[in-house]
Amino acid sequence: MPKRYHYIMKKSHSLSINLQPPSLRGEHAPGSHRTLSPPLGLRIIFSLTLAGLLFCFLPHAFAAESLVVYSGRAERLIQPVLDAFHAKTGIHVKMLTGSSTALLNRLQAEGSRTPADVFITNDAGTLERARNLHLLRPMEIPEIKQAIPEAFRAPDNSWVGLSGRIWVVAYNTNLVDPGHITSILDLADPKWKGKIAIPNAGSVYLQSGISVIRAVKGESITEQFLKGLKANAGTFVYGKNRQIVDAVARGEVALGLVNHYYIFRHLAKHHDAPIALHITDQDNGMGLIMNTTGIGVITYTKHLAETKALVQFLVSSEGQKMFANLNKEYPLRPGIPADPALPPRKSFHVANVPLTRLAELRDPTMTAMERIGLR
Amino acid sequence: MAFGNIPLSLRRRGSLIPSPLTFLGLTVAGSLTLPLLYVSYKALTADLAVWHRLWTTRVPELFLNTISLALGVAVGTLVLGISLAWLLTRYRFVGSTLWGWIVILPLAIPSYVLAYIYTYVMGKGGPVESFWQGMFGPDAFFPSPFSYTGAVLVMTLNTFPFVYLLARAALLNFNLSYEEVARATGVTRVSTFFRVSLPLIRPSLIAGLFLALLYVVSDFGAVSLLRYQTFTYAVYQQMTGRYDHTAAACLSLLLVSFAFLFLIAERWSRQRSRFYQTTGQFRRASPQPCSLLSTFLITGYLILVVGAAFGIPVILLIQWTLSAAAEGDVTLRFLEFVWNSVFLSGTTATLALIVGTPLAYLACRRPTRINLLIIQGAYTGYVLPGPVAALALLVLISQTVPVLYGTALVLILAYLVHFLPAGLQAMESALHQVTPNLEEAARSLGSPIYRTFQKVTLPLVRGGFLSAWILVFVQCMKELPATLLLRPVGFDTLAVRIWLEASEELYQLAAPPALLIIMVTAPVVLLLVGKGRQIT
Numbered sequence: 001m002p003k004r005y006h007y008i009m010k011k012s013h014s015l016s017i018n019l020q021p022p023s024l025r026g027e028h029a030p031g032s033h034r035t036l037s038p039p040l041g042l043r044i045i046f047s048l049t050l051a052g053l054l055f056c057f058l059p060h061a062f063a064a065e066s067l068v069v070y071s072g073r074a075e076r077l078i079q080p081v082l083d084a085f086h087a088k089t090g091i092h093v094k095m096l097t098g099s100s101t102a103l104l105n106r107l108q109a110e111g112s113r114t115p116a117d118v119f120i121t122n123d124a125g126t127l128e129r130a131r132n133l134h135l136l137r138p139m140e141i142p143e144i145k146q147a148i149p150e151a152f153r154a155p156d157n158s159w160v161g162l163s164g165r166i167w168v169v170a171y172n173t174n175l176v177d178p179g180h181i182t183s184i185l186d187l188a189d190p191k192w193k194g195k196i197a198i199p200n201a202g203s204v205y206l207q208s209g210i211s212v213i214r215a216v217k218g219e220s221i222t223e224q225f226l227k228g229l230k231a232n233a234g235t236f237v238y239g240k241n242r243q244i245v246d247a248v249a250r251g252e253v254a255l256g257l258v259n260h261y262y263i264f265r266h267l268a269k270h271h272d273a274p275i276a277l278h279i280t281d282q283d284n285g286m287g288l289i290m291n292t293t294g295i296g297v298i299t300y301t302k303h304l305a306e307t308k309a310l311v312q313f314l315v316s317s318e319g320q321k322m323f324a325n326l327n328k329e330y331p332l333r334p335g336i337p338a339d340p341a342l343p344p345r346k347s348f349h350v351a352n353v354p355l356t357r358l359a360e361l362r363d364p365t366m367t368a369m370e371r372i373g374l375r
Numbered sequence: 376m377a378f379g380n381i382p383l384s385l386r387r388r389g390s391l392i393p394s395p396l397t398f399l400g401l402t403v404a405g406s407l408t409l410p411l412l413y414v415s416y417k418a419l420t421a422d423l424a425v426w427h428r429l430w431t432t433r434v435p436e437l438f439l440n441t442i443s444l445a446l447g448v449a450v451g452t453l454v455l456g457i458s459l460a461w462l463l464t465r466y467r468f469v470g471s472t473l474w475g476w477i478v479i480l481p482l483a484i485p486s487y488v489l490a491y492i493y494t495y496v497m498g499k500g501g502p503v504e505s506f507w508q509g510m511f512g513p514d515a516f517f518p519s520p521f522s523y524t525g526a527v528l529v530m531t532l533n534t535f536p537f538v539y540l541l542a543r544a545a546l547l548n549f550n551l552s553y554e555e556v557a558r559a560t561g562v563t564r565v566s567t568f569f570r571v572s573l574p575l576i577r578p579s580l581i582a583g584l585f586l587a588l589l590y591v592v593s594d595f596g597a598v599s600l601l602r603y604q605t606f607t608y609a610v611y612q613q614m615t616g617r618y619d620h621t622a623a624a625c626l627s628l629l630l631v632s633f634a635f636l637f638l639i640a641e642r643w644s645r646q647r648s649r650f651y652q653t654t655g656q657f658r659r660a661s662p663q664p665c666s667l668l669s670t671f672l673i674t675g676y677l678i679l680v681v682g683a684a685f686g687i688p689v690i691l692l693i694q695w696t697l698s699a700a701a702e703g704d705v706t707l708r709f710l711e712f713v714w715n716s717v718f719l720s721g722t723t724a725t726l727a728l729i730v731g732t733p734l735a736y737l738a739c740r741r742p743t744r745i746n747l748l749i750i751q752g753a754y755t756g757y758v759l760p761g762p763v764a765a766l767a768l769l770v771l772i773s774q775t776v777p778v779l780y781g782t783a784l785v786l787i788l789a790y791l792v793h794f795l796p797a798g799l800q801a802m803e804s805a806l807h808q809v810t811p812n813l814e815e816a817a818r819s820l821g822s823p824i825y826r827t828f829q830k831v832t833l834p835l836v837r838g839g840f841l842s843a844w845i846l847v848f849v850q851c852m853k854e855l856p857a858t859l860l861l862r863p864v865g866f867d868t869l870a871v872r873i874w875l876e877a878s879e880e881l882y883q884l885a886a887p888p889a890l891l892i893i894m895v896t897a898p899v900v901l902l903l904v905g906k907g908r909q910i911t
Contacts, residue, residue, distance in 0.1 A: 052722035094865040202612045
């Protein structure tokens, strides 16, 4: 390829003249050998990088003794409680927040090397799953048994529920009268086509909700329900409950399936938003679907005493009140009143499916959802 | 002739033992492909039922969606990139130099921030829709941002500077004589553009398009906010929604295979379409002065594009940040996040240069099949979906070198796997411009290898290497999925803060970190333009 060579010679020649910085041009004529050390700029960059790499290990070396919490619950909803705990006990708490499932995956991958001491999630199914994977250790804390009813704990107390949230229908008060919706299954009625927003298949709330319906109503009814729901929702499938509530409040859709507190959160910001909550499946129905937030102690923790103190604080009257009210949820400790804005806990009954079953129900539920094409 | 472009220093005739450089380079590239191999292993040992399920339910749709998004963005970025580069290199008008810098700024905005802004601006009840319906009646059709159109718009506005940058560099190096010959033989202006100018800058366009498309295909933040199902988004959903990662691994492997084909095609077209000036004179196009009317039109166009891609988002973010600050939500804590982001990205970018140099060298000077294959393997790290690569790395590291686990180093490695290709691309093309003859001359005059590299090669490729550093730095600053999964406890970056706040509906709180990312990244991005100037 003689042509090509010819060109490259020319081109490179001109390049070298243009590009060579003045410092390198002509100052060191051939023969005036310098030592073979790299230029100063390079040396600085390399030293900085080396320092940077060493810096990576600093958190290891100087880490203060503190509890590490993996939290599937949003930082904002839990930091005040942890601050109160710190003020009371002097124990430092560090937190890593993320999606409950992602954190569980991380715990599993980390195994015995995990830095986590405590796992808090928004979904009992995830906690039960962690228990089945032997990631949680049974807690021997007498206060738990007195504070939290048995239905909201693992049989061996590997995890314990902290607050309850109900799965409800959010509706736009200008657009619809939800009186005819007596059961959540009514949402599959074709008359709601294009009028309902639902969470996507990655949502643990949807997964757990559908699991409960499957447990109560059986496979074929659930499948029909999912098909109808998918057809009705169309493209109104959201990653976040907040987006569903927004869509309902804006009137983009008439109905939405959400956890109850998202509606109150929206109302706190937009006082006269045309949105309200509708409770289904009462009287002789299967009952509302209730899920819990909960806490478990990691098997490999080296801070047993501190984790015990944290759990004790969270199930105490003070901790329960604070933890639930920060997010307008129902405290699980009997006798602690819920936020007055909520429908009173006594006014509805919930589906009789033990929370511990949520874990085993999860995988077949997800397969069913995938088969039907929910995303 | 086949060995013609290999410098003497690297020739080992008749020897099967690889040179130390080859060995080093291939080891590095090989270890970068470890996460990919792990994922492939997971996918290939998966139950056939999983494959069948995916194939019948998800794959056709995801494939179609991803391809059509890529095509839409390709058209969009080419139109925007070429037109802007052409206007700003060929015409001179008030502020044209300044505009040359400004149009690259959209690179500083993370895709998920832009997507979020557009869900607000174009969303139901948002300012644009209200205006539109005020003009054309309340029932006038208005495209939703949660659609193909929305995804193409956001991704195009986010990635066109890649094409612009490379098109601009090519146009600045362009020899005007060709166009003059065409014009002199009676070809029209438009026809000259399409038949002469465009084909000549094609290699640069393809390189720019390549960067933009790989970015689009591997993006997760924007498509998830816009609810547009692509492979990467589906993988992320599988990873965060399910305990079983087999399906995520299968989808990842499919995505990587498609990308691999794309990469091979790109390299093939790059090798086939080099244009060399063989004889004659080189004459650069000098920008023509514009009439008042054209100045007006061009400026209007520029304002439209830059306003949509950078101006409006930044104005909104400033507005939100101010209201967050008024409520006392902007604290000194943010300094810590800035430091974390900058430190991680800077370290990764420098490491990428160190690691990338031997690889780029091998690809340019010793392009044997096996070398290219392995290097191409390292390139696929760019599209291996972030969360999958991150989890693979987590497992690999905690099994093999547990002492590293829990440090920021894991995060740096994940970034390296993911973003080295972006830098490698720039380093390779810089090295390609240096003829081996120069190195050979230096070597034949007795200069040792190291000194030759330092004295001859390095000064010539400095510009390209600098832009490699910048490309890696900028993308690390914006990285999200791997950071979410791998960050050490108590170690948040700006990107993570945006995501955490935004996913909790606290958009006011998400604005300050978003603005900080842009403030840190924008000056670095601007260096890219300065460098383009230097190359010419």
